[in-house]
Amino acid sequence: MPRARISHLSLALVGLAALLGVWVLLATRYTVEQLPGPLQVARAWLELLREGGLLAHIRISLARFGAAYALALLTALPLGLVLGWSTRGLQALNPAIQVLRPISPIAWFPLAVLWFGVGNAPAVFIIFLSAFFPVLLATVSGVRDVPPGYLRVAANFGTRRLRLFRAVILPAAFPTIVVGMRIAVGTAWIHLVAGEMLGAQTGLGFLIVDARNFLRTDQILAGMLTIGLLGLAIDRLMSAGERRLRRIWGAEGAA
Amino acid sequence: MSTTRSPLPVDAASSIEPLAPPPRIAVRGAGVSFRAPSGEDRPVLSAVNLQVGPGELVSLLGPSGCGKTTLMNLMAGFLRPTVGSVAIDGVPVTGPDPRRVVIFQDYGLFPWRTVLGNVLFALESRGERGTAARAKALHYLQLVGLAEAADQHPHQLSGGMKQRVAIARALAVRPEVLFMDEPFGALDTFTRFHLQDLLLELWERTRLTTVLVTHDVDEALYLSDRVVVLGENPGRIVETIDVALPRPRDRRDPVLHALRDRLLEHLRLAGRWHLRTPEYEI
Numbered sequence: 001m002p003r004a005r006i007s008h009l010s011l012a013l014v015g016l017a018a019l020l021g022v023w024v025l026l027a028t029r030y031t032v033e034q035l036p037g038p039l040q041v042a043r044a045w046l047e048l049l050r051e052g053g054l055l056a057h058i059r060i061s062l063a064r065f066g067a068a069y070a071l072a073l074l075t076a077l078p079l080g081l082v083l084g085w086s087t088r089g090l091q092a093l094n095p096a097i098q099v100l101r102p103i104s105p106i107a108w109f110p111l112a113v114l115w116f117g118v119g120n121a122p123a124v125f126i127i128f129l130s131a132f133f134p135v136l137l138a139t140v141s142g143v144r145d146v147p148p149g150y151l152r153v154a155a156n157f158g159t160r161r162l163r164l165f166r167a168v169i170l171p172a173a174f175p176t177i178v179v180g181m182r183i184a185v186g187t188a189w190i191h192l193v194a195g196e197m198l199g200a201q202t203g204l205g206f207l208i209v210d211a212r213n214f215l216r217t218d219q220i221l222a223g224m225l226t227i228g229l230l231g232l233a234i235d236r237l238m239s240a241g242e243r244r245l246r247r248i249w250g251a252e253g254a255a
Numbered sequence: 256m257s258t259t260r261s262p263l264p265v266d267a268a269s270s271i272e273p274l275a276p277p278p279r280i281a282v283r284g285a286g287v288s289f290r291a292p293s294g295e296d297r298p299v300l301s302a303v304n305l306q307v308g309p310g311e312l313v314s315l316l317g318p319s320g321c322g323k324t325t326l327m328n329l330m331a332g333f334l335r336p337t338v339g340s341v342a343i344d345g346v347p348v349t350g351p352d353p354r355r356v357v358i359f360q361d362y363g364l365f366p367w368r369t370v371l372g373n374v375l376f377a378l379e380s381r382g383e384r385g386t387a388a389r390a391k392a393l394h395y396l397q398l399v400g401l402a403e404a405a406d407q408h409p410h411q412l413s414g415g416m417k418q419r420v421a422i423a424r425a426l427a428v429r430p431e432v433l434f435m436d437e438p439f440g441a442l443d444t445f446t447r448f449h450l451q452d453l454l455l456e457l458w459e460r461t462r463l464t465t466v467l468v469t470h471d472v473d474e475a476l477y478l479s480d481r482v483v484v485l486g487e488n489p490g491r492i493v494e495t496i497d498v499a500l501p502r503p504r505d506r507r508d509p510v511l512h513a514l515r516d517r518l519l520e521h522l523r524l525a526g527r528w529h530l531r532t533p534e535y536e537i
Contacts, residue, residue: 152333153363157380157428158353167376171367248408249367 036218041225044218048207052219058226061192061203064120068127068195069188073181076135083136084143084173085165097136105129105191109198118199126195131188138180142173175249182238189231204230278306279464280330280432285339286489287325296337298489300325303339305483305492310462314475314482318522322490323468324436330466331357331434343432353381355432356425360440362417364409364424370396371405374424381428395423399453415446419453426457433465439474448506451478455502472518476511477504484521494521 020038027037036044048054083090105126112122146169154168196205204227211219282305288296300322307313307330315323328334329341332351341348343355351357364373374392378384383391396402399419409417418438425433435454439447451474458465469475475482479498486493496518500510 149359149361149363150365152351152357152359153365154380155333155351156331156353156357157377158351159376159380163380167379168365171365174367 033215033217036221040218041221044216045222045225048219048222052207054207054226057202057204057207058230061196061205062230064123064196064203065127065188065192068124069131069185071124072128072131072135072184072188076132076184077139077177080136080139080177081143081165081170081173084140085169090140090144097133101133101137106194109194112195113198120200122198123192123195123200123203123205126191126198127188130191131184134184134187135177135180138183139173139177142176142180143169145176146172175245178242178245182235182242185234185238186231189227189234193227279309279311279344280305280307280466281340281342281345282306282326282330283340283342285326285329285336285341287322287329287334288337300329300336301489301491303490303492307464307466309464312458312465312467312478312480314467314469314479315485316469316472316475316482316518316522317485317490318487319470320490321485321487323470323485325490326485327357327434327436327466327468330432331355333357353377353428354430355434356428356430357434357436358418358421358425358438360437362409362414362421364417364420366409369406369408370401370412370420373409373420374427377424377428392423392427395427396420398426398457399423413446414442415450418442418450422454422457426461431464433463435465435467437468437470440470447474452503454478459502472515472522473506473511476514476518477506482514482518484518486524493524 024037027035083093108129112125116122116125150168150172154164193205196203197209200206204223208220208223211223282303285303286298287300288298291297303326315326317323329336332348368376371392374395375388378388378392393402393405396405399422401416401419439450455478467478476498482496483492484494496514
């Protein structure tokens with residue numbers, strides 16, 4: 001077992017080292033403005049940390065992300081529960097959902113600016129949009145795919161509507177909903193930068209736009225890496241939570 | 256007698272005292288057909304007449320596709336007959352009811368609830384809550400020998416234990432009729448024997464009217480007062496065999512073996528078409 005883990009870790013290190021090697025090699029062939037090397041990026045990162053207010057940018061980005069994500073959950077979860085429960089409701093709204101869903105949040109940029117101006121609000125709106133649909137669709141399918149066996153047991157014991165919803169449908173759909181929530185975290189984080197390019201004066205997206213304006217490619221890359229690492233951390237956190245849930249729910253989801 | 260207060264005109268027949276208690280479950284001329292994709296009605300069950308008396312333990316035996324589960328679903332209220340009628344204690348069955356509980360082959364336990372929570376679910380559905388409900392749930396878990404597993408989750412249990420939880424949950428609501436749909440079909444032989452004995456023990460104590468759906472000839476003979484044999488295409492009753500042996504029975508009893516031969520012969524005759532239809536699940 002430990003042997004497998006060691007080889008797993010060393011393979012990851014080999015991969016990273018190879019990537020760094022390619023990066024260094026490529027960096028020698030281009031100017032610093034085109035592609036800075038890893039050391040220059042690391043220096044830029046430290047500089048941002050000390051003088052560029054990187055932590056403040058991270059904090060505000062996380063706050064926007066959290067607010068938009070929470071807003072998405074607050075709207076998509078109830079709507080998804082209702083649409084999963086009511087076939088008529090789904091039939092009525094599904095066409096609209098299916099048309100809106102494939103539109104990239106980026107395509108909403110002009111409207112976002114027209115409606116919300118510049119700054120915080122359009123960023124939150126874009127992030128919200130990118131999280132909304134994955135949560136909505138997962139919730140709808142979670143509720144609709146509740147194993148009929150559970151419903152039969154509840155019907156047999158005369159479980160009333162509200163209790164059926166709270167004690168059977170909600171917990172039965174929960175694992176599916178959690179998967180949707182995790183996907184939504186990923187897509188929302190991806191669109192964070194895009195949203196913050198809409199005139200915001202703070203945040204990691206702004207940091208990158210600002211660095212571009214000064215042709216500080218090293219800071220652009222430092223900002224990108226920060227976003228990547230934070231995204232990885234958030235995803236790890238979510239999947240740890242998800243694993244915990246699965247353990248409680250039973251290994252195969254049905255017993 | 257309630258008949259004297261009846262607003263309906265009292266005729267001569269209804270004033271006669273009944274000689275025997277009325278059958279608890281009465282299926283009269285019941286048929287079920289499903290619309291096939293081709294548009295024609297396909298009969299799954301045809302012209303079934305069956306009466307199950309109070310406290311009787313009856314098995315529905317037949318090959319898969321003979322409609323035995325469909326017949327049970329009719330009696331349990333999960334399915335309405337296309338023709339004919341189903342009544343329990345004279346009242347037409349119109350839907351599922353906690354007074355008749357079904358135990359499924361796949362246990363039907365909620366994986367997110369503990370063993371105790373699963374039994375409590377049935378009680379909570381009737382508005383029973385608090386320490387009294389907990390004590391009651393624990394009592395029924397004790398009855399099936401699972402009080403120690405009360406705080407475990409279903410995925411931590413073996414198949415036999417899961418089915419015992421389902422039995423405890425069913426008994427906790429004190430039903431009048433117990434339906435079991437191939438309850439031990441997924442268990443290994445020894446666990447199955449053990450649970451068959453547990454079921455008999457509980458049945459002796461409660462004298463619940465019990466209808467057991469099975470494709471296991473030996474199980475039907477070992478447990479039942481009466482074995483109803485169903486044939487396929489369309490599903491119908493081909494034979495009813497009384498098992499007039501006292502319990503506990505010996506699985507090696509030569510009388511059982513003679514009955515077994517008879518049953519197998521009926522099953523062979525019933526199955527001679529070999530045109531299989533899928534077993535319908537509701």
